[in-house]
Amino acid sequence: MKLRRIEAIISTAIILFVLIIIHSSETRNWEEQRSYFLADPFKAKGLPFNFYTNHLLPLLLFASLFYVAFITFNNWIIPKFIAKRRYEQALIVSILAFFFIWLGFAFCEWARKMYEHHSVWLYFNNRNRVIPAIFFTVVFLTAYTLIKQGTIFLLKQKGNLTARIVKESLIAIIVILLVFILLMSVNAHFGPFWLIMSVYAFIMYNVDLHVILPFCTKRNYNLKTYLFVRVPVSLVAYIPFGLLFVVPTSINFSGFIVAWICVNLILIPITWYMYKQQVGNLSKLLNLETALDKSTANLGFLRSQINPHFLFNVLNTLYGTALMEEAEMTASGIQKLGDMMRFMLHENIQEKILLVREIEYLQHYIDLQCMRTARSSNVLVDHRLATVGENHQIAPMLLIPFVENAFKHGISLNENSWIKINLYLEAGKLYFDVYNSIHKKASNDPEKSKSGIGLVNVQQRLAQLYQGKHELSIRQTNEEYFIHLTLVL
Structure with missing residues (x-):
């Protein structure tokens, strides 16, 4: 007001x-x-x-x-x-x-x-x-x-897409009006022509940049197909503007078409260049976002370490005590736990590690879990982890969440339980299958209300690090849970 x-x-x-x-x-x-x-x-x-x-x-x-x-x-x-x-x-x-x-x-x-x-x-x-x-x-x-x-x-508004479009529109309106006033002072016929054609060009620029080009790129259309989509759209959009230009100037049909062709011959390469710039900037932002997520995760991980040297010293003491008491199984478990902790501290923060080290970590984890269930005759753990060379790399901690989930939900000491793990390589691809039985949680089980955060995180990491290079299938029945992961290394 x-x-x-x-x-x-x-x-x-x-x-x-x-x-x-x-x-x-x-x-x-x-x-x-x-x-x-x-x-x-x-x-x-x-x-x-x-x-x-x-x-x-x-x-x-x-x-x-x-x-x-x-x-x-x-x-x-x-x-x-x-x-x-x-x-x-x-x-x-x-x-x-x-x-x-x-x-x-x-x-x-x-x-x-x-x-x-x-x-x-x-x-x-x-x-x-x-x-x-x-x-x-x-x-x-x-x-x-x-x-x-x-x-x-x-x-x-903040700097979102809508605010950017509005900002570009304001700049375009001001420029169009300034040129319009300048042309009107020179020749009264040039002003209306400029105004009509520039408004049409600006509308088609935004339609092309934010609708047509993303649509064609998403479907991998080539240049010929892109023009097949764009030309009819631009012609239909041009008709009302062209009529505004034709009626006051009494121009013939050929002039009507020539004006449309000239505007689009100038507009198409400009729009294409701006779209490529926009896609490039977006790709850089996504890469920065991935790097930022990784840095944030690493920082959180480092902050969560509670005097690791002290923990290793304690583990070494327990390992020595177990050997002195001739508790070989306990000593072996402590040694594997120490190896897993060293893996977590030193290799888990790297961008890529040797696949053989990831498999070793999996083997240690499975061995520790088998020690827990060794005295239960109704628990079957069958795992086959292929022997691989040192010429394959993988992002750390991609496979272990699936195995952790299997032992968390697939083992019951009171019921028949099974876990089957299979990992092998073929033609540069890693194939990873995990089957586990399913058991209903007791009403007083503290884990009952916990969600599968680990699986959600690993799915997000796969989407970021192996976009277009992985396939993850998850199926569940009343008795069994199954995951299949295919990864291009």
Whole structure:
């Protein structure tokens, strides 16, 4: 409300200044030759001439109609109808308002040149003053509203895609209007042509950049197929703009087509270049996001370490004690646990490790779990981990979450349980299968409400690190849980 009050005050001051200038300029020496020159066409038709009613007042009213249009649309139609989402009423009122303003322009021209036509209606299509005046009114009000609302929107938004499009639109509108004003001062025919073609080009630029090119890229279309999609769309979009250009200039059909071809020959390579730049920038952002996620994970991991040297010393002490007591199984378990912890501390933070080291870690983990279930005759753990060379690498800790999940949910010391693990390589691909039985958790089991966060994390890592190079299948029945992972190394 405060902004509109300021706009009303400024626009009123501007129109008063303009009216004073017009009055001062037109009344100066009005009794001299110019007055007689204005009266001659009237006298030639036998019509009376009055300087005020046939010249000065029509000029003042003509200028005032721009002010009336601005106040009507900006301070009445927008806040009363559009801001309240009463769009149908806003459309009807806008059409009526522009009709009466158009009628006012025609009346002013009729009052100044009634010696040419006796009816006001015949001046509706006057191309010297009436049509340009109503055209300028529509363009100015549209541009002013878009710039104002776009600026308000940008002040409230952050740097998302919508804000970027609005920002580009504001810049385009300002540039288009500046060039339009410059061309109108040179040649009145160049201005409308530039305005119509530039608006069409900007709309097609955004449609191409944000709709057509992403659509074609997603489906791996080649250049020929892309043009097959784009050309009809651009032609259909061009028809209303082309008609606006054809009607006032009386251009023929060939000129209509030539203008469309020229605009698109310039537009297509520009849009293609901007799209490639946009895709490149997006790829860099995704890489930075991946690196940031990795750094954040590593930092969190390092913060979670609780004096690892102290833990290793304790494990070494326990290992020595177990050997002294001839508890070979306990000593073996402690040694494997120590190896796993060293793996976690030193190799887990690397981007890639040898596949053989990942398999060793898996083997240690399975051995420790088998020690826990060794005395249970109803538990079957069958694992086959292929022997691989040292020429394959893998991201660390990709396989272990699936095995951890199997032992967590697949083992019950009171029921028949089984886990089957199979890992092998073939033609540069890693194949990894894990089967496990399923058992219902007891109501007092602390793990019952825990979600499979480990599996969710490993799926996210696979999507980031092996995009397009992995296939993960997960199936579940009432009795069994199965995962199959294929990984291109």
